[in-house]
Amino acid sequence: MTRVLLAGFAGSMGQQVVKLVKEMPSFEITAGLAHHLKSNDPAEYGLPAEAKLYTSLAEIPADAADVWIDFTVPASVYQNVRYALENGYRPIVGTTGLTDEQESELTELAKEKGLGGLIAPNFGMSAVLLMKFAQEAAKYFPDVEIIEMHHEDKKDAPSGTALATAKLIAEVRKPHQTAPEASESLPGARGGDYQGIKLHAVRLPGYVAHEQVLFGGKGEALTIRQDSFDRSSFMSGVKVALEKVQELDSLYVGLENIL
Amino acid sequence: MTRVLLAGFAGSMGQQVVKLVKEMPSFEITAGLAHHLKSNDPAEYGLPAEAKLYTSLAEIPADAADVWIDFTVPASVYQNVRYALENGYRPIVGTTGLTDEQESELTELAKEKGLGGLIAPNFGMSAVLLMKFAQEAAKYFPDVEIIEMHHEDKKDAPSGTALATAKLIAEVRKPHQTAPEASESLPGARGGDYQGIKLHAVRLPGYVAHEQVLFGGKGEALTIRQDSFDRSSFMSGVKVALEKVQELDSLYVGLENIL
Amino acid sequence: MTRVLLAGFAGSMGQQVVKLVKEMPSFEITAGLAHHLKSNDPAEYGLPAEAKLYTSLAEIPADAADVWIDFTVPASVYQNVRYALENGYRPIVGTTGLTDEQESELTELAKEKGLGGLIAPNFGMSAVLLMKFAQEAAKYFPDVEIIEMHHEDKKDAPSGTALATAKLIAEVRKPHQTAPEASESLPGARGGDYQGIKLHAVRLPGYVAHEQVLFGGKGEALTIRQDSFDRSSFMSGVKVALEKVQELDSLYVGLENIL
Amino acid sequence: MTRVLLAGFAGSMGQQVVKLVKEMPSFEITAGLAHHLKSNDPAEYGLPAEAKLYTSLAEIPADAADVWIDFTVPASVYQNVRYALENGYRPIVGTTGLTDEQESELTELAKEKGLGGLIAPNFGMSAVLLMKFAQEAAKYFPDVEIIEMHHEDKKDAPSGTALATAKLIAEVRKPHQTAPEASESLPGARGGDYQGIKLHAVRLPGYVAHEQVLFGGKGEALTIRQDSFDRSSFMSGVKVALEKVQELDSLYVGLENIL
CATH class of the missing domain: 3.40.50.720 (NAD(P)-binding Rossmann-like Domain)
Structure with a gap:
């Protein structure tokens, strides 16, 4: 026990x-x-x-x-x-x-x-896996954009998770713009930019917290999406941490690093 | 004949x-x-x-x-x-x-x-129906954003269809911002703005021509999406026009107006 | 008042x-x-x-x-x-x-x-609009399938809304199978069948109540999706009913019929 | 060279x-x-x-x-x-x-x-990454269903990739039914079954080759999706294989095993 x-x-x-x-x-x-x-x-x-x-x-x-x-x-x-x-x-x-x-x-x-132990800013397993998979996929699909959707009361854009995802992706690909010559007839249409990765933030009532990472390659596309419907979603990650904490040999930062 | x-x-x-x-x-x-x-x-x-x-x-x-x-x-x-x-x-x-x-x-x-006759800038039935439904839905869901995704060689953003959709929506709702206080840590993250309707343009290889209209309301969401995979998609609309043209009593502009 | x-x-x-x-x-x-x-x-x-x-x-x-x-x-x-x-x-x-x-x-x-008045089995505006649009789209896209996703405790499959959607679609298209020769290596893979319309029911924890109608045509696709996140979603329809009830000249059945 | x-x-x-x-x-x-x-x-x-x-x-x-x-x-x-x-x-x-x-x-x-060398039944990077990520995610989200969408001429259901995905998932989770008591008012509505994993096959004109893996957990969902738009999509995997083949120390089966 x-x-x-x-x-x-x-x-x-x-x-x-x-x-x-x-x-x-x-x-x-x-x-x-x-x-x-x-x-x-x-x-x-x-x-x-x-x-x-x-x-x-x-x-x-x-x-x-x-x-x-x-x-x-x-x-x-x-x-x-x-x-x-x-x-x-x-x-x-x-x-x-x-x-x-x-x-x-x-x-x-x-x-x-x-x-051993764990410090984790995000215990939502779906968000943590999305970030992990996105970083891995970016090695093979360097052209990528991020769309996050949140409730209308969220004050910052893009979300912390979306920005953290962009940072993880930027670590494994060479900085580049995917469609550098696109001109915006409405400023901002192409989204925010983090080292050539475009981020788009949707704010609508009804939505809770959702993130999509879209990868495109010749003749194909890969999309990873996570939806958080309520706070109970964080507990899946706490459960994993509890099950693993006794074997951890040092203090880790980020749930993805103990998966 | x-x-x-x-x-x-x-x-x-x-x-x-x-x-x-x-x-x-x-x-x-x-x-x-x-x-x-x-x-x-x-x-x-x-x-x-x-x-x-x-x-x-x-x-x-x-x-x-x-x-x-x-x-x-x-x-x-x-x-x-x-x-x-x-x-x-x-x-x-x-x-x-x-x-x-x-x-x-x-x-x-x-x-x-x-x-009678028809002038239509877009004969793609899925795009035309998306615009028609989006305008109708906006009467009941005034909070709405548009995401369009195109191949990396498309030069303008947002797409003509996305902008046309925003204009149709703007005709039936009062202009307003959905989340006016959201601040952008990356400029452009909240997208381009047409009378309070946010538009987001994704440009990635592999993608062809796709558009989503996202509506949010209390506790629910409605999404209409169309995908054009190739030019043959325009023929469905030409077919409808041919079948109806003999009954048209005047020259219409827009396929949606003869549906 | x-x-x-x-x-x-x-x-x-x-x-x-x-x-x-x-x-x-x-x-x-x-x-x-x-x-x-x-x-x-x-x-x-x-x-x-x-x-x-x-x-x-x-x-x-x-x-x-x-x-x-x-x-x-x-x-x-x-x-x-x-x-x-x-x-x-x-x-x-x-x-x-x-x-x-x-x-x-x-x-x-x-x-x-x-x-005048209204009897409505479903007051969720997103579900009601989905059904209305699906019926209209089926006139132009007779090839259609329905996917609904619900929480793991839902006992019946497909959902009442999905079946109601299929019935509305069946009213406006000729009964036919889209891919009649497809053989199932796993029985049920092609879904349930209502007059040639395939219905697929997903049951997973985390999900609440969601429905997608997928239309396919030559070189293009149209998808209508609705998400109900909680019971508050029904109130948008009650609001519309209250605003219109004084003008109704008879007792209607179905919210879609007073939109 | x-x-x-x-x-x-x-x-x-x-x-x-x-x-x-x-x-x-x-x-x-x-x-x-x-x-x-x-x-x-x-x-x-x-x-x-x-x-x-x-x-x-x-x-x-x-x-x-x-x-x-x-x-x-x-x-x-x-x-x-x-x-x-x-x-x-x-x-x-x-x-x-x-x-x-x-x-x-x-x-x-x-x-x-x-x-060294490689034998690969599927060189589409998006399909291969989807399978790899799906297997990894299933360790944390044992409740999962698969939906694949293909053109109307595809004769078998479910697709080989969907079935291969189910097999990979089955290797890492205990066999179980997610919603065992759900009753089907239309037979097949709950899909085909592979060791408790439900598979749903959609066949529609317009669609090419697409697969989604849906994971659900308490209050959250994770979805991985891949789209193949044409045959050129297989070349991304051949490119990776060419770049790695000189370092491979044995003959591998499956592109995912050399990533």
């Missing part, structure tokens, strides 16, 4: 993790961390009756669990993960906000302690 | 029309017009042996056929259609290049002569 | 209607019908404070509202709509379960009373 | 290879094999003037080229490849018709001779 400490158990992502772990017979949440508690009763949060609830890092003993799952807030995540590693926990981190420097530092610390 | 005069029979579209008419039992090509002829033998062009070949308008008598199909060049089309109407032919015109003024003038002339 | 009586206001669809009407300035819910009430306070159900709550047909006076919206249960719907018409209400009915005979009878009664 | 012998240079696939090699500066066709020749002039087939043309295996010397590309016929392929290996050529084989036994035997022979 692998014991799990869940930091951020009262939040919406934390509650999804609670449900997930209940369905995994070899895992159990034995401890939870939350800065503010409405109740001291673990059952109020769907946790096992014997789970210990903590409201600060200092209260947490070194053997409360084997794995530390972190879905908290950017302001806490660095301290949390440092504390986890120093006390022998293997971290699985879905909280965003770590700088590149902090990631390096934590990776170094994990090495010293001989602990 | 309806008799057809085919102007531009030696061109690639003209040759498609030759094949089409052969498969329509109630129609026959009885005359052809081409400014330059490599051969005087109709069989060389796939035409019936008894078809008359002409190389100038002046040679063509008034009773050479019932219907005048025109797939020639922008420089000739106005004169051709005027000649056709003046001599009692019902025109079906796929040649582009008529100005709005010329269209009005020809429509007026057709009225005087009591002749 | 149009006054609305809402039968079934406590159910999940009823509660969606409550939200919808609040956003429509010219409409107001003035009365509600539900057989069992947990509370006599309209505010508990999101209704205006002055709305009257009834628990049986007999209690409802003839002038409680102008329009009767019915999202109740198959066992009640016939009696409800009959009562509505007899007492001068224009009905908008989303409850399923009326037989063809009952529909005819109610249509006749509406005629006698000079009342 | 790598020298290529092209067996089957006069056929339609052979002629595609001729065009491909012309565009690859480090490769040259130095010899060709065809059983019947209309002309002895290499230029008639688009080949370099100094290319040698042979009409039987016996005429071909051991040093006519480095690589043997084979696009011939099932009846010849085994003898051809055996001859190639025995005479020191590295084979790239696109001809179908080898039995499993013959493949094993040739693999053994290549080993003895210390020669």
Whole structure:
């Protein structure tokens, strides 16, 4: 039985993790961390009756669990993960906000302690596989464009996942424009440009979060598409991370790197 | 039996029309017009042996056929259609290049002569139906974006069909931006804008000519897509025009208006 | 101000209607019908404070509202709509379960009373438009197949909407098989058959309710697709019905018939 | 400069290879094999003037080229490849018709001779990548269905590529039915079944050769799609094979195994 400490158990992502772990017979949440508690009763949060609830890092003993799952807030995540590693926990981190420097530092610390773990900005398996496959396909199909579709309230364009996909593709192909001479009668029609890769962002009500990568070659096309319909989609990736975390020999960044 | 005069029979579209008419039992090509002829033998062009070949308008008598199909060049089309109407032919015109003024003038002339006919910039049934349905759907789904995908050699963006679709949609909805506050970290990511309708143009090898209209509403989406794989696709629309031209009471512009 | 009586206001669809009407300035819910009430306070159900709550047909006076919206249960719907018409209400009915005979009878009664209204098995605008467009496109593209995708818990295949779409298409094309000689190395690979129209049903977790109609012609293809992501999608159709119900001159069956 | 012998240079696939090699500066066709020749002039087939043309295996010397590309016929392929290996050529084989036994035997022979090469039933890169990615994705998304779409003249259903994809997926997931209780009101609606994987085959005019693999998971979906628009699409895979063949240490079966 692998014991799990869940930091951020009262939040919406934390509650999804609670449900997930209940369905995994070899895992159990034995401890939870939350800065503010409405109740001291673990059952109020769907946790096992014997789970210990903590409201600060200092209260947490070194053997409360084997794995530390972190879905908290950017302001806490660095301290949390440092504390986890120093006390022998293997971290699985879905909280965003770590700088590149902090990631390096934590990776170094994990090495010293001989602990594996995972920091992942995106735990949606369909998004992670899309990025992985897109990078691989770009070696054979250098001509590629990205279309992402999101709900009308999304404020930034293109989405972080679309941009991350473009970066992965750019690593494996020579920068070039596919149709450099196309002229736009409506400015922006050809989309945004990242090193010659065009990105198009659609914003419409009804849509949730969707991404397509379109590859074209002589006489053929390859398209990879992912659809996220709701937040529960992130749990498939957390599940994979939990199943693999005990075998990881270092602290990885990116779910795709442990697949 | 309806008799057809085919102007531009030696061109690639003209040759498609030759094949089409052969498969329509109630129609026959009885005359052809081409400014330059490599051969005087109709069989060389796939035409019936008894078809008359002409190389100038002046040679063509008034009773050479019932219907005048025109797939020639922008420089000739106005004169051709005027000649056709003046001599009692019902025109079906796929040649582009008529100005709005010329269209009005020809429509007026057709009225005087009591002749019906059709001028259509696009004879692809899938494209024409897409435009028709898109306009109808926009009454119920005012939030809409357009994505078109073409081969890498297409020089203009967005495509004429995509822009024509946006114009049809704009006629039936109030101008508005769907996600006005979205900010672009890559300029152009949100696409080109026509009265608040975003248009995105993809250019990739392998692709031919494709268009999607995406509608979004609360909790649902509607998508209309058309794919043109080759030039033979235009013939479905010419066939419909031939079948309806005898009943048309005036000169229509746009295949969608006779459906 | 149009006054609305809402039968079934406590159910999940009823509660969606409550939200919808609040956003429509010219409409107001003035009365509600539900057989069992947990509370006599309209505010508990999101209704205006002055709305009257009834628990049986007999209690409802003839002038409680102008329009009767019915999202109740198959066992009640016939009696409800009959009562509505007899007492001068224009009905908008989303409850399923009326037989063809009952529909005819109610249509006749509406005629006698000079009342318009709508009975609609599907209020999802994207599904209704898909069916309408599919029927129209089939006149020009007689070769067509249908693919529907639903969540893994859906028990019947194909879906009611997919079958209804096939029936509409069958009305306007001659029955024929598109590829009659294809042999199946896996039985069922070519799908289910309705008068020569092939239907394919996909069942996968993650999916909600989606339908595609694929038309193919020489060198081109046309695809119409709709996605329903959640129940709120039905409200777009109820909104259209409310806006049009006062002008309807008879009792219509099918939202597509009042578009 | 790598020298290529092209067996089957006069056929339609052979002629595609001729065009491909012309565009690859480090490769040259130095010899060709065809059983019947209309002309002895290499230029008639688009080949370099100094290319040698042979009409039987016996005429071909051991040093006519480095690589043997084979696009011939099932009846010849085994003898051809055996001859190639025995005479020191590295084979790239696109001809179908080898039995499993013959493949094993040739693999053994290549080993003895210390020669690498490739036998590939499908050289379309988009189809090959689709199969590779589908197998990988199935480890994380065990619920999956396949839809393939082909022109109306295709006689078998499902397509060989779709079935090959299902087999690759079946290797990595436990056999199970995704929605076992779904009942079919139209027999075949749920598709063909290969070890619990449903396959759906669409046949429509206009379509060429297309395949989609649909994965569904909690709250998300992943779709991989490939489109083959014409035969030129196979050349991308032949190009990859040519670029890699000199480094291959044995005779591989399946383009995906050398990517």
